[in-house]
Amino acid sequence: xxxxxxxxxxxxxxxxxxxxxxxxxxxxxxxxxxxxxxxxxxxxxxxxxxxxxxxxxxxxxxxxxxxxxxxxxxxxxxxxxxxxxxxxxxxxxxxxxxxxxxxxxxxxxxxxxxxxxxxxxxxxxxxxxxxxxxxxxxxxxxxxxxxxxxxxxxxxxxxxxxxxxxxxxxxxxxxxxxxxxxxxxxxxxxxxxxxxxxxxxxxxxxxxxxxxxxxxxxxxxxxxxxxxxxxxxxxxxxxxxxxxxxxxxxxxxxxxxxxxxxxxxxxxxxxxxxxxxxxxxxxxxxxxxxxxxxxxxxxxxxxxxxxxxxxxxxxxxxxxxxxxxxxxxxxxxxxxxxxxxxxxxxxxxxxxxxxxxxxxxxxxxxxxxxxxxxxxxxxxxxxxxxxxxxxxxxxxxxxxxxxxxxxxxxxxxxxxxxxxxxxxxxxxxxxxxxxxxx
Numbered sequence: 001x002x003x004x005x006x007x008x009x010x011x012x013x014x015x016x017x018x019x020x021x022x023x024x025x026x027x028x029x030x031x032x033x034x035x036x037x038x039x040x041x042x043x044x045x046x047x048x049x050x051x052x053x054x055x056x057x058x059x060x061x062x063x064x065x066x067x068x069x070x071x072x073x074x075x076x077x078x079x080x081x082x083x084x085x086x087x088x089x090x091x092x093x094x095x096x097x098x099x100x101x102x103x104x105x106x107x108x109x110x111x112x113x114x115x116x117x118x119x120x121x122x123x124x125x126x127x128x129x130x131x132x133x134x135x136x137x138x139x140x141x142x143x144x145x146x147x148x149x150x151x152x153x154x155x156x157x158x159x160x161x162x163x164x165x166x167x168x169x170x171x172x173x174x175x176x177x178x179x180x181x182x183x184x185x186x187x188x189x190x191x192x193x194x195x196x197x198x199x200x201x202x203x204x205x206x207x208x209x210x211x212x213x214x215x216x217x218x219x220x221x222x223x224x225x226x227x228x229x230x231x232x233x234x235x236x237x238x239x240x241x242x243x244x245x246x247x248x249x250x251x252x253x254x255x256x257x258x259x260x261x262x263x264x265x266x267x268x269x270x271x272x273x274x275x276x277x278x279x280x281x282x283x284x285x286x287x288x289x290x291x292x293x294x295x296x297x298x299x300x301x302x303x304x305x306x307x308x309x310x311x312x313x314x315x316x317x318x319x320x321x322x323x324x325x326x327x328x329x330x331x332x333x334x335x336x337x338x339x340x341x342x343x344x345x346x347x348x349x350x351x352x353x354x355x356x357x358x359x360x361x362x363x364x365x366x367x368x369x370x371x372x373x374x375x376x377x378x379x380x381x382x383x384x385x386x387x388x389x390x391x392x393x394x395x396x397x398x399x400x401x402x403x404x405x406x407x408x409x410x411x412x413x414x415x416x417x418x419x420x421x422x423x424x425x426x427x428x429x430x431x432x433x434x435x436x437x438x
Contacts, residue, residue, distance in 0.1 A: 025273075040424060061186075063432060064143055076101060076102040102120050103152045119164050119166065147161055234274065261302040263307050265294060280319055284296065297318065335383060338352070363403050370387040379419070382395065390428060
């Protein structure tokens with residue numbers, strides 16, 4: 001009896017332990033469907049805020065959490081360059097290569113928000129320019145509870161232990177990006193491997209690395225072309241796949257890097273990441289002058305080139321195509337047999353049937369919403385998404401999608417939150433918040 005009691009306590013504590021971690025971008029399963037319990041649904045700048053910690057520098061990297069630690073990546077500008085905007089704001093032009101920056105990883109205490117440690121990964125000049133709407137620290141770190149892996153775009157990949165000791169670092173090259181728009185693709189962990197999608201204009205590739213020492217396990221070259229979404233491990237009813245979204249969609253064997261299937265876009269550009277269920281993968285790109293604005297549903301077990309023929313919306317691997325869906329910067333979110341897309345332009349939200357691609361009755365544009373850059377998430381059966389002004393819009397699904405509330409922090413938000421039991425860890429332009437019901 002005593003052994004059974006001990007086993008029961010261990011299993012319960014293990015479950016709670018798992019729900020208290022948010023180890024990488026969009027969570028453990030890359031889908032923002034969290035098992036966290038008791039998440040707050042209402043807050044403001046002065047209510048349901050347990051702590052607020054200012055963060056020096058600038059970065060759109062989302063927070064990640066392991067046990068009692070919150071990890072944040074940021075880039076601090078020390079000296080103004082001759083080819084860049086004024087140091088007070090980044091909004092009046094491309095940020096150039098002659099500034100001096102510090103690329104830093106900060107570790108905060110989950111209970112108090114106090115700084116436990118910070119490390120400077122690199123100090124010097126950027127290798128590439130970036131857009132004023134982007135930063136030099138837009139990639140979200142990843143952690144396995146032993147180490148933290150932070151990729152600072154074209155600066156390099158750095159591995160620290162949980163106390164801030166540098167374990168290894170790796171220079172993966174510096175390559176120009178389309179339009180000087182900078183980088184944002186985050187590393188992801190799966191089954192003892194660390195994956196990085198490094199798409200650019202010169203030398204695009206996908207790599208799997210050994211987290212222990214940074215040694216490459218495999219690398220596959222890709223067609224030159226920039227993208228800004230992160231790779232996703234898709235566990236479907238047929239197999240496990242590593243999916244990338246760029247000028248085309250590609251699926252690889254996570255163990256070997258072997259190409260499984262590909263799917264071409266009719267123009268446009270890719271900034272969002274894929275989302276999947278056991279039955280289908282949902283992925284799309286942004287509408288541009290050359291086309292795009294398409295969302296696909298891909299079936300498990302696809303093989304080869306599965307692009308539908310001209311004028312067709314299905315193929316052996318494609319369940320349906322929607323030509324006016326346009327996942328832009330926020331990735332698709334699936335909840336209760338509905339796909340939610342939050343748009344960059346004037347607060348548009350679209351809802352679709354995952355089985356058919358049909359557009360469902362919805363609310364269209366959210367009142368007062370600005371562009372959405374961060375990913376949407378769920379809590380208490382509702383869908384949440386934060387716009388660039390720090391307004392978090394709440395919608396409910398079902399037969400009729402409704403806007404049921406708005407929470408406002410009063411400062412810009414571009415990063416996506418970490419969700420743990422009882423709390424939302426959200427990064428704004430200037431600070432990190434722990435949002436928690438009182």
